[in-house]
Amino acid sequence: MKKMNNKGETSAGGGIGFFGLLQVCFIVLKVMGIINWSWIKVFLPTFIGGGLTVLLLIVCVIIALGN
Numbered sequence: 001m002k003k004m005n006n007k008g009e010t011s012a013g014g015g016i017g018f019f020g021l022l023q024v025c026f027i028v029l030k031v032m033g034i035i036n037w038s039w040i041k042v043f044l045p046t047f048i049g050g051g052l053t054v055l056l057l058i059v060c061v062i063i064a065l066g067n
């Protein structure tokens with residue numbers, strides 16, 4: 001998302017997003033010893049987010065090639 005400042009310049013802005021925030025929470029909980037999950041489960045939000053991105057790219061390529 002681009003935002004314009006008072007000088008008329010645009011800059012890109014973003015955020016950490018849902019999966020990123022969930023990932024940070026899981027890592028903090030694991031390091032503090034509050035959860036006793038394997039590291040695979042702790043990094044699951046990253047795998048899900050990456051998988052959804054790849055799936056979306058595949059769908060876009062299929063749609064583009066179909067036209």
